[in-house]
Amino acid sequence: MSAPDDRSAEGRGDPDRSRETSATTAWRDLRRFTDARVGLGRTGTALPTAAHLDFQEAHGRARDAVWSALDPAALRQALAPLGSPVLHVRSAAPERRTYLLRPDLGRRLAEGATLPSAPGSVAFVVADGLCATGVQRHAPAVLERLIPALPLPVGPILVAEQARVALGDEVGERIGAAAVVVLIGERPGLSATDSLGLYITWAPRRGRTDAERNCISNVRPGGLSYGEAAAKAAWLLRAAAGLGATGVALKDEMPAGVLPAP
Amino acid sequence: MAFAQTIGGTRYVFGDLKTLLARATPFRSGDALAGVAAASAAERVAAQRALADLPLAHFLDEAVIPYEADEVTRLILDRHDAAAFAPVRSLTVGGFRDWLLAAEPAAVTALARGLTPEMVAATAKIMRVADLIQVAAKCRVVTRFRNTIGLAGTLSIRLQPNHPTDDPRGVAAGVLDGLLLGAGDAVIGVNPATDNVEAVMRLLEMLDRVRDRFDIPTQSCVLSHVTTTMLAMERGAPVDLVFQSVGGTEGVNRSFGVSLALLKEAREQALALKRGTLGDNVMYFETGQGSALSADAHHDVDQQTIEARSYAVAREFSPLLVNSVVGFIGPEYLFDGKQILRAGLEDHFCGKMLGLPMGVDVCYTNHAEADQDDMDALLACLAAAGVTYVMGVPGADDVMLAYQSTSFHDGLTARAVFGKRAAPEFEAWLARMGIGADGDRIPARLSPALIGLT
Numbered sequence: 001m002s003a004p005d006d007r008s009a010e011g012r013g014d015p016d017r018s019r020e021t022s023a024t025t026a027w028r029d030l031r032r033f034t035d036a037r038v039g040l041g042r043t044g045t046a047l048p049t050a051a052h053l054d055f056q057e058a059h060g061r062a063r064d065a066v067w068s069a070l071d072p073a074a075l076r077q078a079l080a081p082l083g084s085p086v087l088h089v090r091s092a093a094p095e096r097r098t099y100l101l102r103p104d105l106g107r108r109l110a111e112g113a114t115l116p117s118a119p120g121s122v123a124f125v126v127a128d129g130l131c132a133t134g135v136q137r138h139a140p141a142v143l144e145r146l147i148p149a150l151p152l153p154v155g156p157i158l159v160a161e162q163a164r165v166a167l168g169d170e171v172g173e174r175i176g177a178a179a180v181v182v183l184i185g186e187r188p189g190l191s192a193t194d195s196l197g198l199y200i201t202w203a204p205r206r207g208r209t210d211a212e213r214n215c216i217s218n219v220r221p222g223g224l225s226y227g228e229a230a231a232k233a234a235w236l237l238r239a240a241a242g243l244g245a246t247g248v249a250l251k252d253e254m255p256a257g258v259l260p261a262p
Numbered sequence: 263m264a265f266a267q268t269i270g271g272t273r274y275v276f277g278d279l280k281t282l283l284a285r286a287t288p289f290r291s292g293d294a295l296a297g298v299a300a301a302s303a304a305e306r307v308a309a310q311r312a313l314a315d316l317p318l319a320h321f322l323d324e325a326v327i328p329y330e331a332d333e334v335t336r337l338i339l340d341r342h343d344a345a346a347f348a349p350v351r352s353l354t355v356g357g358f359r360d361w362l363l364a365a366e367p368a369a370v371t372a373l374a375r376g377l378t379p380e381m382v383a384a385t386a387k388i389m390r391v392a393d394l395i396q397v398a399a400k401c402r403v404v405t406r407f408r409n410t411i412g413l414a415g416t417l418s419i420r421l422q423p424n425h426p427t428d429d430p431r432g433v434a435a436g437v438l439d440g441l442l443l444g445a446g447d448a449v450i451g452v453n454p455a456t457d458n459v460e461a462v463m464r465l466l467e468m469l470d471r472v473r474d475r476f477d478i479p480t481q482s483c484v485l486s487h488v489t490t491t492m493l494a495m496e497r498g499a500p501v502d503l504v505f506q507s508v509g510g511t512e513g514v515n516r517s518f519g520v521s522l523a524l525l526k527e528a529r530e531q532a533l534a535l536k537r538g539t540l541g542d543n544v545m546y547f548e549t550g551q552g553s554a555l556s557a558d559a560h561h562d563v564d565q566q567t568i569e570a571r572s573y574a575v576a577r578e579f580s581p582l583l584v585n586s587v588v589g590f591i592g593p594e595y596l597f598d599g600k601q602i603l604r605a606g607l608e609d610h611f612c613g614k615m616l617g618l619p620m621g622v623d624v625c626y627t628n629h630a631e632a633d634q635d636d637m638d639a640l641l642a643c644l645a646a647a648g649v650t651y652v653m654g655v656p657g658a659d660d661v662m663l664a665y666q667s668t669s670f671h672d673g674l675t676a677r678a679v680f681g682k683r684a685a686p687e688f689e690a691w692l693a694r695m696g697i698g699a700d701g702d703r704i705p706a707r708l709s710p711a712l713i714g715l716t
Contacts, residue, residue: 027442027704033435033715034425037657037669041702042443045674047657055634055657059666062628100629101291103556103594130629188628189664192426209557211519218426218455218662248489248519252458 035191035222058190065193067096070132072159078140079126082147085156089113089171093162106164109171119176121155122237123204127163129184134194134220139183142196142219145230151238152178165199165213172204179237179246180204186217195220198229200236202246212247214240263324267312274308280326282316283380284564285309286387288604292552292565292595299564310388314356318347321380327561332512333522338378338574346376355384363393367400374401374577374617379510379570382615386566386608394607395647401614403650405582406541407481407502409447409687411650412619417682418651419673420583420621421446424662428455430468434713436656437472442697442704443670444677445654447688448583448621449503449546451483455662462486463499470500472713476695479687481538481582483546488520488528495531503546503582504532510549510571513559522578529579540687543582548623549573550587551605552595565595566605570612577618583651584613585621588640590665593629599636602626606640610649621651625667634658634666641668645680652676 028039040051047055072088079086090113093105126139147154155177160167165182172180179202186195196219201208214236219229235254240246265276276282284298286309293299300306322342325335344351350358350373362370362385386394404412411418423436433452440446450469454462462484469482481502484491488506495501506525507518515521525545532544549572554560560568569586576584586609589602596602606622613620624641626632641652658669668676676682683689692698696705704710 026710027439027702030435030439030710030715034429034432034656034661036423036425036432036436036439036655036661037659038435038439040657040671042671042674045671045678047669047671051657055659058659059628059633066629100593101597102295103592104295187664189661190628190659190666191661192664195664207558209517211517216456223426224455248487251490251493252456253460254458 055190062188062190062193065131065133065188068132070128070159070161071136072161075126075136075139075159079143079157079159082143082157084147084154085116086159087115087156088159091160091162091164091167096162099162103164106162107166109167115171115174116156117176118155120178121153121175122150123155123172123175123177123180124157125160125163125168125171125180125182126157127160127167127182127184129163129197130187131185131193133185134196135183135185137194138196138219138226141226142183142198142229145226146233149230149234151234151241166208168199168201169204169206169208172201173206177204178202179240181233192220192223195223198233200233200240200246202240202244212245214246214250214252265312265316267308269304269308269311272304274305276309276312279320279324280563282309282313283326283384283387283567284562286313287564287566288387290565290595290601290605291593291597292555295594296555296560296562296565298562313384314354314388316355316384318353318355318358318381319351321378321384326380326563326567327511334511334571334575337522337578338571341574341578342378343375346373348376349373356388359385359388359393362397365400367402370397370400371402374615377615379574379612379616380567382612383567383570386611391604391607391643394611395643398611398614398647403614403617403619405543405619407538407543407582408540409479409685410540411448411582411685413686415681415683416685417645417649417673417677417680418448418685419445419654419670420448420651421450422453422653422655422660422667423450424453424660426455426662428461428465430464431715433465434468434472434715437469438708438710438713438715439656440654440670441476441478441708443654443674444684444692444698445670445673446478446480447685448651449481449483451485451505451546453485453663457486457490459490459493462490463494463497466494466499466501475712476708479691488524492528492531495535500537501532501535502537503544504528505546507548507553508572508575509553509557509559510568510575511554511559511561514554514557515575517557517559522575525579543580545579545581546583547576547581548585548587549576550591551609552591555595556591566608569609570616573613573616573618577616582619583621584618585623585651586610586613587623587625589626589630589632590623592627593631596630598631599633602630602632602636603640603643607643607647610644610647619650622649623653623667625653625665627665637666637668641672641676645676645682
């Protein structure tokens with residue numbers, strides 16, 4: 001893009017000057033419509049210093065969030081009032097670095113895990129994933145709204161450490177669940193380090209692919225609200241029960257009108 | 263067929279072609295995760311020497327995944343153009359590298375249909391970064407829909423205005439911001455937060471209204487699953503480009519919920535809409551090293567070779583745009599800035615050699631050992647290599663997908679530093695609208711109020 005400097009044409013006393021000033025404000029005003037980094041201005045072709053350092057700060061915080069840990073005791077306490085048994089499990093990945101490099105270990109339960117049997121139920125896995133902050137903060141509130149709306153019997157809730165989404169397949173299979181809902185910490189971004197994702201898998205068993213799941217993402221204040229996420233999950237579970245499947249076969253055609261207020 | 267090479271008094275044996283390719287690959291975490299990486303630096307070089315001595319024609323005799331077992335292998339071999347291959351058919355992989363570095367650009371470009379993905383992947387494995395840049399820069403690939411992408415001296419930008427809840431006004435604000443910073447000639451492409459058909463159609467209609475209102479010579483795309491886009495087309499939505507993520511084996515495509523037959527059907531449906539004014543390249547594909555292993559559909563083939571095979575899938579459908587999402591798949595496949603840099607250049611080289619309009623999402627996630635400095639280095643290398651397009655994300659921060667890519671500013675900088683321009687129709691539009699005449703001002707013709715931002 002060429003950037004000819006036509007400022008010389010804008011002499012002092014230019015009758016359009018005041019209109020241009022308000023137009024300048026309008027570009028920054030785009031921020032009213034989105035949390036994206038719009039209207040940052042520019043110096044030459046680059047970011048102005050303040051915007052550059054804002055980005056660096058956000059990246060630093062996100063990097064730190066990747067290494068945040070789940071507090072299983074506090075989570076179990078927060079989930080206890082929901083009335084389902086709450087258990088604590090770990091994946092086969094012993095710590096964070098191994099977890100990052102070996103996703104296969106994060107998809108398997110550690111040896112020796114004992115799970116209850118709850119055939120035909122919807123089981124829940126509350127998993128740290130790539131950032132524990134969002135799960136810790138939002139999972140109890142989503143489940144509090146989802147569980148009463150379930151079209152199927154309510155199964156156990158498992159708090160899982162160093163876990164990937166597919167850990168739910170082994171959990172669901174061993175429980176004998178009709179479906180598993182994995183509530184998992186999403187990869188931290190710069191604007192949000194507390195985002196929660198919900199992955200719903202019908203007839204969970206080891207070896208399911210991601211095309212056989214439905215996903216609800218960006219659950220957090222400022223993203224999808226707790227109520228919206230719970231309503232959508234309940235809708236998908238009802239549709240999955242009718243279809244006998246989740247994934248690409250199950251199109252999300254939930255009409256917008258049935259969403260509750262946040 | 264087995265291969266052997268002795269270096270430093272040790273004899274290394276590689277049981278078959280896919281093992282030879284894997285052991286010859288510069289180190290990356292995904293090949294270690296798959297258990298196919300060389301066990302030592304010496305073994306890697308032994309494999310590279312053995313690979314350099316292999317005749318290119320051998321790739322037509324030994325498939326890395328059996329012909330009977332995989333529709334991507336069948337596509338690759340059935341579509342091979344012997345006449346286009348003729349100029350290099352007698353060369354070894356090493357001889358081919360030498361040939362490419364000395365060849366005239368037109369001769370390199372003319373080979374595309376005569377090359378298989380495995381041939382170009384093998385060649386990339388014995389090339390340095392400088393080689394990958396220099397040879398890719400010789401390839402010329404031009405595609406068209408409402409503008410002309412890939413002409414010499416151009417660098418296009420995909421405007422990526424994602425929003426966490428697909429709010430149409432939030433997306434529109436991102437679109438306007440990008441247009442004001444010269445982005446959007448490759449496509450205005452939104453990744454939707456959900457695959458809800460109604461939400462996807464709302465976005466398609468909004469993007470089309472903005473394009474129409476400002477009369478922008480470009481195309482829009484909502485990057486939903488191909489089946490969702492097909493449903494949207496059935497319901498009359500204004501679909502310019504059909505998007506899909508694809509991979510290099512039948513199994514990874516199955517994990518994405520697609521097949522060659524489904525992609526063909528989607529393309530025909532889009533062609534029937536006749537929305538392109540300058541051309542009929544109606545497909546947009548994304549790929550990325552590691553997706554096959556992630557879906558457990560890699561057949562013990564290294565991730566760079568499988569990535570190149572995904573380009574055979576893409577080229578079958580004459581796409582307008584193809585890009586690797588190189589740093590997006592995660593650190594278990596590309597651990598740090600060094601691995602991402604090389605992989606991005608390999609992907610661009612392989613795509614261009616196979617005749618694709620290749621872009622790269624220069625990006626990383628927050629659990630990778632990488633930062634914006636690494637992206638600056640990759641973007642500069644890609645611009646030097648003549649990359650067709652890169653992404654433009656507000657402030658480089660994708661607030662929906664939670665990763666960092668290149669910003670609108672980065673696109674402007676790359677164009678300025680490397681003397682590149684936007685696609686000609688789009689550049690003329692920027693001038694017509696007064697964009698760039700004053701960096702701080704929104705020209706009246708692009709007033710936010712015109713697209714409902716009041």
